[in-house]
Amino acid sequence: MLRVGIIGASGYAGAEIVRIITQHPHAKLTFISSRQFKGKNFTEIYPAMKGFVNLKYSELDLEKIKAETDVVFIALPHKIPMSIIPAIIDMGKKVIDLSADFRFSDITKYEKHYQPHTAKKYNDQSVYGLCEVYKKNIEKASLVGNPGCYPTSILLPLIPLLKSRLIKKESIIADSKSGVSGAGRTPAHISHYCSASESFKAYKIYAHRHTPEIEENLNKAAADNISIIFTPHLIPMSRGMLSTIYVKIDSSACENDIRDCLNNFYAHNPFIRIYSENNFPDTQNVRGTNFCDIGLKTDPSGQNLILISAIDNLVKGAAGQAVQNLNIMYGMDETSGLNNIPYPL
Numbered sequence: 001m002l003r004v005g006i007i008g009a010s011g012y013a014g015a016e017i018v019r020i021i022t023q024h025p026h027a028k029l030t031f032i033s034s035r036q037f038k039g040k041n042f043t044e045i046y047p048a049m050k051g052f053v054n055l056k057y058s059e060l061d062l063e064k065i066k067a068e069t070d071v072v073f074i075a076l077p078h079k080i081p082m083s084i085i086p087a088i089i090d091m092g093k094k095v096i097d098l099s100a101d102f103r104f105s106d107i108t109k110y111e112k113h114y115q116p117h118t119a120k121k122y123n124d125q126s127v128y129g130l131c132e133v134y135k136k137n138i139e140k141a142s143l144v145g146n147p148g149c150y151p152t153s154i155l156l157p158l159i160p161l162l163k164s165r166l167i168k169k170e171s172i173i174a175d176s177k178s179g180v181s182g183a184g185r186t187p188a189h190i191s192h193y194c195s196a197s198e199s200f201k202a203y204k205i206y207a208h209r210h211t212p213e214i215e216e217n218l219n220k221a222a223a224d225n226i227s228i229i230f231t232p233h234l235i236p237m238s239r240g241m242l243s244t245i246y247v248k249i250d251s252s253a254c255e256n257d258i259r260d261c262l263n264n265f266y267a268h269n270p271f272i273r274i275y276s277e278n279n280f281p282d283t284q285n286v287r288g289t290n291f292c293d294i295g296l297k298t299d300p301s302g303q304n305l306i307l308i309s310a311i312d313n314l315v316k317g318a319a320g321q322a323v324q325n326l327n328i329m330y331g332m333d334e335t336s337g338l339n340n341i342p343y344p345l
């Protein structure tokens with residue numbers, strides 16, 4: 001059994017990793033950390049897990065991590081992970097980081113949009129954990145930068161079409177909506193009940209830090225420089241993310257050719273479900289699971305394409321993809337711990 005530690009297990013993403021690891025056939029939870037809840041049982045904070053988890057929160061103790069874990073998930077806000085991950089990697093542990101600290105190949109982009117990077121040497125060895133696209137690199141990685149939720153929902157439909165040159169590199173527009181858990185458990189004005197309920201708002205227009213992450217990976221797929229227009233929205237539900245992506249078709253390809261391209265690219269990837277003609281995904285039908293569902297439609301001119309993708313922001317957009325990365329890093333069945341069925345009603 002692989003011994004798993006989670007640093008930041010009191011937050012939404014960390015607690016979701018606890019839920020998934022508890023059902024994992026080859027991994028067991030041995031260490032969880034929280035500053036505010038240290039000494040308390042996990043189930044005092046998350047009673048839904050009563051009877052399944054019997055572990056107390058510790059403070060972030062590197063000696064305990066060294067003795068009690070083989071692999072560590074980091075579910076902390078950006079900037080803190082890069083100050084602790086080097087010591088954990090130097091202990092010979094594998095690390096999956098959910099923050100943005102190790103997601104960028106081009107560190108100047110990270111530094112432009114976040115802050116100075118304090119562990120550049122370790123960034124050089126990190127792999128971007130978009131499982132279906134970078135599986136070969138993830139298999140050999142000791143440090144994975146787990147993708148952001150918006151990038152996951154936008155990159156998965158676009159990358160196969162760019163690689164196959166079926167769509168134009170210009171004029172890509174992604175209009176994405178996220179449930180409020182995307183903002184984390186820590187209270188903030190934007191996620192306050194009175195701000196978020198019965199309202200639907202765009203935010204960080206032309207200013208969201210996921211844009212450079214999306215563009216870096218579109219550039220790799222297209223072997224060119226791509227600019228995307230990306231507008232995130234907050235929608236009054238707890239979890240779920242839907243991206244509507246507008247693109248121009250760059251060939252005589254018809255809707256079926258585009259669907260075939262996606263079906264072929266993801267043929268051996270159990271978490272990607274491509275919808276048939278005139279069927280479109282929604283967040284309800286992926287809730288609580290690691291699926292990314294994708295639907296598409298061309299207009300009558302055959303020149304314009306709309307792609308719709310739906311994920312659960314806390315699962316495929318965070319904790320589920322992180323566990324999928326763990327499975328790939330350790331040569332386990334990719335679906336281990338992630339085999340649950342959505343509960344739409």
Ligand SMILES: NC(=O)c1ccc[n+]([C@@H]2O[C@H](COP(=O)([O-])OP(=O)(O)OC[C@H]3O[C@@H](n4cnc5c(N)ncnc54)[C@H](OP(=O)(O)O)[C@@H]3O)[C@@H](O)[C@H]2O)c1
Pocket residue numbers: 007008009010011012013014033034035036037074075076077078080098099100147148149181182183184185186313314317318
């Ligand atoms: N929520 C999502 O949908 C989502 C999706 C993709 C990626 N992510 C990424 O996952 C990470 C965690 O996000 P989240 O949504 O789970 O946030 P969250 O609910 O706010 O949880 C943050 C966690 O970090 C800990 N923490 C906060 N400040 C800290 C500090 N200065 N030192 C040590 N620990 C600190 C908190 O624990 P204590 O205060 O108890 O110590 C808590 O466990 C972030 O990097 C986020 O970008 C989140």
